[in-house]
Amino acid sequence: MNRAETGLSYIERLARERRGRLAAERLLEQKQRELFAANVQLARHARALSEEIVEQRHGLEVARSEAEVLRGQTSDALNELQRANAAARTAERRLWEALETIRDGFALFDKRQRLIAANRVYLSMIGEEEMPLAEIAYSDIVTRLAERAFAGAAPEVRHAWHEAMIARIAGDEIEPRVIHLGDGRHFRLMDRRGTFGDLVSLARDITQAVAREAELSEAREKAEAASRAKSAFLANMSHEIRTPMNGVVGMAELLCETVLTDEQRLCAETIRSSGEALLAIINDVLDYSKIEAQRLKLYPEPFDLERCLHEVILLLQPSAQEKGISVLADFDLFLPTRFIGDRGRVRQILTNLLGNAVKFTQSGHVLARVVGIERGEGRFELHISVEDTGIGIKAEHLDAIFGEFSQVESESNRQFEGTGLGLAITRQLVDLMGGTMWVESEPGEGSCFGFRIILPAAEPIATGIAPQRPVRLRKVLVVADAQISRAILQRQLETFGLAVTACRSGDEALAAPGAGAVDLILAEQSPRLDGAGFVRGLRESGIAAPVALAAAEGTTAPDMPGVHLIAQPVLRSALFRLLEALSYPALAQGGGDGVSPGGARRPMRVLAVEDNRTNQLVFSKMVADLDIELGFAGDGHQAVAEWRRFRPDLIFMDISMPGMDGRETTAAIRAAEMAGDLAPVPIVALTAHAPDSDGAWSLEAGIDRWLTKPLKKSAILSTVLAFVPADARPPLSLARPSQPSATI
Ligand code: ADP
Numbered sequence: 001m002n003r004a005e006t007g008l009s010y011i012e013r014l015a016r017e018r019r020g021r022l023a024a025e026r027l028l029e030q031k032q033r034e035l036f037a038a039n040v041q042l043a044r045h046a047r048a049l050s051e052e053i054v055e056q057r058h059g060l061e062v063a064r065s066e067a068e069v070l071r072g073q074t075s076d077a078l079n080e081l082q083r084a085n086a087a088a089r090t091a092e093r094r095l096w097e098a099l100e101t102i103r104d105g106f107a108l109f110d111k112r113q114r115l116i117a118a119n120r121v122y123l124s125m126i127g128e129e130e131m132p133l134a135e136i137a138y139s140d141i142v143t144r145l146a147e148r149a150f151a152g153a154a155p156e157v158r159h160a161w162h163e164a165m166i167a168r169i170a171g172d173e174i175e176p177r178v179i180h181l182g183d184g185r186h187f188r189l190m191d192r193r194g195t196f197g198d199l200v201s202l203a204r205d206i207t208q209a210v211a212r213e214a215e216l217s218e219a220r221e222k223a224e225a226a227s228r229a230k231s232a233f234l235a236n237m238s239h240e241i242r243t244p245m246n247g248v249v250g251m252a253e254l255l256c257e258t259v260l261t262d263e264q265r266l267c268a269e270t271i272r273s274s275g276e277a278l279l280a281i282i283n284d285v286l287d288y289s290k291i292e293a294q295r296l297k298l299y300p301e302p303f304d305l306e307r308c309l310h311e312v313i314l315l316l317q318p319s320a321q322e323k324g325i326s327v328l329a330d331f332d333l334f335l336p337t338r339f340i341g342d343r344g345r346v347r348q349i350l351t352n353l354l355g356n357a358v359k360f361t362q363s364g365h366v367l368a369r370v371v372g373i374e375r376g377e378g379r380f381e382l383h384i385s386v387e388d389t390g391i392g393i394k395a396e397h398l399d400a401i402f403g404e405f406s407q408v409e410s411e412s413n414r415q416f417e418g419t420g421l422g423l424a425i426t427r428q429l430v431d432l433m434g435g436t437m438w439v440e441s442e443p444g445e446g447s448c449f450g451f452r453i454i455l456p457a458a459e460p461i462a463t464g465i466a467p468q469r470p471v472r473l474r475k476v477l478v479v480a481d482a483q484i485s486r487a488i489l490q491r492q493l494e495t496f497g498l499a500v501t502a503c504r505s506g507d508e509a510l511a512a513p514g515a516g517a518v519d520l521i522l523a524e525q526s527p528r529l530d531g532a533g534f535v536r537g538l539r540e541s542g543i544a545a546p547v548a549l550a551a552a553e554g555t556t557a558p559d560m561p562g563v564h565l566i567a568q569p570v571l572r573s574a575l576f577r578l579l580e581a582l583s584y585p586a587l588a589q590g591g592g593d594g595v596s597p598g599g600a601r602r603p604m605r606v607l608a609v610e611d612n613r614t615n616q617l618v619f620s621k622m623v624a625d626l627d628i629e630l631g632f633a634g635d636g637h638q639a640v641a642e643w644r645r646f647r648p649d650l651i652f653m654d655i656s657m658p659g660m661d662g663r664e665t666t667a668a669i670r671a672a673e674m675a676g677d678l679a680p681v682p683i684v685a686l687t688a689h690a691p692d693s694d695g696a697w698s699l700e701a702g703i704d705r706w707l708t709k710p711l712k713k714s715a716i717l718s719t720v721l722a723f724v725p726a727d728a729r730p731p732l733s734l735a736r737p738s739q740p741s742a743t744i
Pocket of ligand 1: 357360388390401423424447
């Protein structure tokens with residue numbers, strides 16, 4: 001204790017201690033209060049904390065249960081995903097299994113043209129067994145394909161193929177390509193772009209198809225060779241048959257013209273008609289076999305279609321007349337008549353159709369109609385139809401009749417002969433000409449066969465119908481029994497600017513008003529109109545107009561002045577010649593014997609080159625009626641010599657001669673003509689072969705026409721008449737007693 005403290009009184013020290021104690025008590029109280037407050041605070045906190053804990057525990061519970069639900073959902077989705085994956089894997093596996101089972105190659109490329117997947121066939125094409133691990137590009141695959149396909153070829157070939165293969169996939173439409181791999185397999189490579197620029201490649205294995213095709217083409221070649229051999233055999237056989245038949249038919253024809261007893265005539269006629277029938281059959285079979293072997297070719301040349309039609313009708317006229325049916329032609333007057341086409345084949349079609357029409361018609365008429373429309377560049381679409389009033393064909397047979405060896409089997413049809421090849425050949429010929437054929441028919445009423453072909457005209461179109469000089473006649477009276485004939489004649493005459501009155505019969509004509517004032521009477525001879533009687537009636541009634549009698553060729557005209565014969569059916573050119581002759585009689589009369597000039601001119605010179613004696617005899621007999629000078633040459637050398645000496649206007653040239661044949665002889669004559677600058681002499685080949693096999697070379701050998709053996713008198717005569725030179729007299733003497741008037 002220090003001195004101050006020692007100095008304080010005890011009381012003071014007590015007071016001081018009391019004060020200290022009080023202060024400590026107050027501090028204590030203070031602290032207790034603070035403690036209490038802190039406790040309260042603490043209790044509040046504790047409560048809040050425990051509430052928070054409860055709350056959080058609840059939240060945790062909720063979260064836990066939500067997590068439970070989610071866990072359930074996730075495992076469902078997982079299951080679903082696993083199932084989907086499994087299904088996708090199965091589908092993919094199946095797809096690839098399927099792609100592996102096919103014989104074709106399949107591959108997929110991405111849009112950078114890297115291989116994504118390929119089946120084993122595809123891999124085998126590039127020499128792989130498994131899908132390569134390294135990336136492989138389309139271009140590398142093409143390189144490998146090129147190596148395997150063109151192993152032995154030059155690198156440029158492979159390169160060119162590679163370039164082409166790459167270039168082709170640049171476009172949208174990718175052209176397929178065929179590849180022949182070195183291992184013998186053939187593939188057709190077909191590629192297609194996918195939606196996302198992928199490339200899908202399919203390599204179709206066409207090995208079997210290629211092999212089959214090769215087998216087929218080998219078989220076809222063999223069949224064609226057999227067919228060619230068959231055709232050649234048939235052609236040779238037909239040659240062998242035709243040559244002796246020439247003698248048989250030709251001589252029989254001549255025999256028929258001599259004086260015979262009825263029995264002898266029957267025999268001779270039978271020989272002739274049987275021979276002709278046999279030849280027709282040979283021709284059909286030969287033609288058909290040629291068409292079959294696709295050896296039949298067309299040889300187009302300018303020809304007169306109207307004349308061709310009339311020639312066919314003239315040929316059929318005798319059998320038509322026998323039955324009393326008329327065969328008429330209606331050639332569109334506004335059509336040219338000359339076209340460029342295969343005359344022989346057009347004629348064959350017309351002969352078949354008209355021949356059938358006449359064959360299957362017992363009464364009424366057969367009418368051939370030719371109409372046409374211009375198709376530009378001088379070409380005409382010609383519609384040629386042949387209608388008849390014959391037995392007709394049932395609807396169910398119509399399709400079959402164009403088939404080979406097809407004939408309608410019925411009572412009404414059985415009486416007719418035929419091979420059943422005619423229409424099959426006809427249709428094939430029309431096909432070959434690029435045309436079409438059709439038929440309409442009504443049993444008991446008749447049939448109409450038609451065909452349509454396009455041919456170029458062989459004459460300036462405008463001159464087709466216009467006469468050179470005006471026709472001076474004005475009025476014409478037409479007399480014809482059949483309505484169709486009247487209509488045709490009327491139309492023909494009207495195009496020449498003539499006024500036409502048409503009558504059905506002679507009586508009607510005599511009674512027709514103005515009959516006395518006509519410039520020409522054109523009458524069609526028929527069983528009901530006897531030409532001579534009719535003309536007599538006219539003259540008795542004071543009608544002096546010239547009369548033209550339209551009659552079948554070979555008909556004798558009545559020996560009366562002012563009567564002319566015109567061949568029926570009436571050819572437009574013949575009609576024009578008649579009208580011209582009547583318009584300008586001084587020009588036409590010349591020698592003074594009616595229409596045809598004659599007189600003191602030289603005879604036509606005809607040279608026949610023929611090695612066979614019998615055929616020479618047949619030929620000379622056939623032209624015996626003609627007013628011509630006839631020379632013969634027995635071989636090619638003689639022929640050239642005769643041509644020099646005799647200067648013929650026309651040569652008939654046998655083609656198959658020993659030594660220098662007809663072709664060589666013709667060529668020698670043509671060469672001599674060229675050297676001497678002489679006009680070419682018309683040369684008509686006589687051949688034993690069917691026309692088309694000779695047609696090709698005939699043009700190049702300088703032959704103008706051909707005739708097929710056996711020779712027919714009518715064909716020889718019409719050929720001679722077609723080549724009469726201007727300075728020679730007409731070979732058919734008009735002064736002969738049997739033909740007192742002119743036939744135009
Ligand atoms: P075919 O040599 O028998 O005449 P086609 O091929 O020419 O042979 O004709 C086949 C068949 O078609 C004939 O047999 C006949 O039944 C029938 N036919 C052809 N044309 C006519 C026609 N104008 N009228 C009636 N039937 C016809």
